[in-house]
Amino acid sequence: MGITLPNLEVFAGGVNKFTGTVPLSLSNASRLQVLDFPENGLTRAIPAENLATLQSLVRLNFDQNRLGSGKTGDLNFLSFLVNCTSLEVLGLKGNHFGGELPASIANLFTQLKKLTLGTNLIHGSIPNGIGNLINLISLGLEGNYLGGSVPDVIGKLPKFQGLWLNVNQFSGPVPSSLGNLTSLTRLFMEENKFGGSIPPSFGNCKNLQIHNLSSNNLNGTIPKEVIGLSSLSISLSISNNFLTGSLPSEVGDLKNIGELDISGNKLSGEIPGTLGSCNSLERLHLQGNKLEGSIPLTLEKLRGLEEIDISRNNLSGKIPKFLGNLGSLKHLNISHNNFEGELPREGIFSNASGVSILGNNRLCGGIPEFLLPACSSKKRHSPRGLLAPKVFNPITCTLAFLIALSCSFAACSYVKKSRDRPVTWHSYMDWKSGVSYSQLVQATDGFSVDNLIGSGSFGSVYKGVLPNDGTVVAVKVLNLQQEGASKSFIGECKALRSIRHRNLLKIVTVCSSIDNQGNDFKSLVLEFMENGSLDHWLHPRDDEKSQPKRLSLIQRLNIAIDVASALDYLHHHCETAIVHCDLKPSNVILDEDMVAHVGDFGLARFLLQASNDPTKIQTMLVGLKGSIGYIPPEYGMGSQVSIMGDI
Known part of the structure; x- marks a missing residue:
């Protein structure tokens, strides 16, 4: 070429898609000003000895290639570029350069404006000589293995606009000298080991638009000079640190910010009402703190909010109805707080998949999908003169259990007297009244093959229409000739009668009776799910391949989150922890909105707490069975059933 x-x-x-090496002959093209080959497949080293003759070079860019060997000395070629006095841009990020940043970087091209060395294999520290690059506007060192302290001399580069130090191993305090970079617009320092407090001097960076200090070891309070920096218009993230104190009221000065993330700290106090002045806010993340009080009514002004996450705090009071009037709101997480009263039904609250309310045991009402109790119109009586809750609650639970047990025995006896009368277990105000065997025959057109949805180890599932109200259901008929089927039926009833969650397959009723030939008949009547099992979407049968079933990345992610939410409920939020023991795609059912529901609790196990370690919980039952290919390997080595098996 040259x-x-x-x-x-x-x-x-x-x-x-260029491959191979950079041609040595280019050194003959002495007038070359721009050599720009990012995002290719070039390998080996840059022939800097040859390129050093290109004294007119202004831009040298090899970002996103495969240059370098990952070993010490890969960056020694920088010393050969000292004669390229016109060089303004040097792009080397996204390669395989190893070793340390050479001290010779201090002698390089004072006209350099942009230097990118991110996502390589560079270790060591930043040389103090970096301070000699007085015209540097942008420095990218992200995604390496750099450590030690960040030198104060960086704060003496007057033209700095962008600094990327994120995803490294930097430690020590955040240099207060960075506050001298008054032209700085972007500062990324997340995922390091910075300690100490956030320097108030950042308040001098009057042009800063995005600031990320998340996932470090920072402590102390949030400086009002930082939280009130009005120039922040894109994002401020100081999440996952150890910050304490309250959220300063100066947060209201962030009138143009799009994202505020202060989650995963130890903040206390109330959410300041001044947040209502952040008119451009789209994403608000305050989860995982110790915030108290109620949701400020001033947030009603934030008409552009798309995400709100205030979960895992100590917030209380009622859920403001204005949240349902925020037309842009797509995701709302208020779980694991102390909210009470009626859950609104409008706006975001009409879409159960967009709202998480777990861990707020005093909420009521809402749409049926939330499975909350109905709100009582009567005022609660004073508990004075009644049994104390610590005495009253155990007595109530014991009596309820004995009554339920008695009813179950009575119902089982009654079944023997009548072939068409069902025996039904009920969860209070949840399961509908039972159906008889003849009604199920009518609902499924005689258990017609045309209505067969699928079959498993212990029986078959049919689509049916209940004759009394036209409800479309899935009827799971147990094959009682199969060993363990009856035990599976009882286990599933025990597991499902006392749990409710939007990502669990809801049971409508159960039928234990006798069929037309005088044989025992057991059936579970479940919610019908329009989109079938996840297994059919992932692995369509031959007769289904003509109907394209494709899951987008977002759908897959949502399904994974739905299943994880169901497991979290079973493992951590039931009165007695439950292990599913047979989690697989065919037991994940999708409704018409592609919301996932975990079903088939025939092998579920109730756990007794043996210690504070949930991985050491002992099971009440032994002899675990499961599906080949999905049984956790540790169970085959004699390990106890645990929530880790589901995970």
Whole structure:
């Protein structure tokens, strides 16, 4: 190239599929000003000895290639570029350069404006000589293995606009000298080991638009100079640190910010009402703190909010109805607080998949999908003169259990007297009245093959329409000739009668009776799910391949979250922890909105707490069975049933 085209001034071939090495002959093109080949597959080293003759070079860019060996000395070629006095841009990020940043970087091209070395294999520390690059506007060192303290001299580079130090191993305090970078617009320092407090001097960075200090070891309070920096218009993230104190009221000065993330700290006090002045706020994340009080009514002004996460705090009071009037709101997480009263039904609250309310045991009402108790119109009586709750609650639970047990025995006896009369277990105000065997025959057109949805180890599932109210259901008929089927039926009843969650398959009723031939008949009547099992979407049968079933990345992610939410409920939020023991795609059912529901609790196990370690919980039952290919390997080595098996 260089020999054939000695007068070449611009040679740009970025975003192609070039491989091999950088040609040595380019050193003959002495007029070359731009050599730009990012996003290719170039390998080995840059022939800096040859390129050093290109004294007119202004831009040298090899970002996103495969240059370097990952070993010490890969960056020694920088010392050969000292004669390129016109060089303004040097792009080397996304390669395989190893070793340390050479001290010779201090002698390089004072005209350099942009230096990118991110996502390589560089270790060591930043040389103090970096302070000699007085015209540097942007420095990218992200995604390496750099450590030690960040030198104060960086704060003496007057033209700095962008600094990327994120995802490294930097430690020590955040240099207060960074507050001298008054032209700085972007500062990324997340995922390091910075300690100490946040320097108030950041308040001098009057042009800063995005600031990320998340996932470090920072402590102390949030400086009002930082939280009130009005220039922040994109994002402020100081999440996952050890910050304490309250959220300063100066947060209201962030009138143009799009995202505020202060989650995963130890903040206390109330959410300041001044947040209502952040007119451009789209994403608000305050979860995982110790915030108290109620949701400020001033948030009603934030009409552009798309995400609110205030979960895992100590917030209380009623859920403001204005949240349902925020037209842009797509995700609301208020779980694990102390909210009470009626859950609104409008707006975001009409979509159960967009709201999480777990861990707020005093909420009521809402749409049926939330499975909350109905709100009582009567005022609660004073408990004075009644049994104390610590005495009253255990007595009530014991009596309820004995009554339920008695009813179950009575019902079982009654079944023997009547073939068509069902025996039904009920969860209070949840399961509907029972159906008889003849009604199920009518509902499924005689258990017709045309209505067969699927079959498993212990029986078959049919689509049916209940004759009394036209409800479409899934009827799971147990094959009682199969060993363990009856035990599976009882286990599933025990598991499902006392649990409710939006991501668990809801049971409508159960039928234990006798069929037309005088044989025992047991059936579970479940919610019908329009989109069938996840297994059919992932692995369609031959007769289904003509109907394309494809899950987008977002759908897959949502399904994973739905299943994880169900497991979290079973493992951590039931009165007695439950292990599913047979989690697999065919037991994950999708409704018409593609919301996932975990079903088939025939092998579920109730756990007794043996210690404070949930991985050491002992099971009440032994002899675990499961599906080949999905049984946790540790169970085959004699391990006890645990929630870790489901996970």
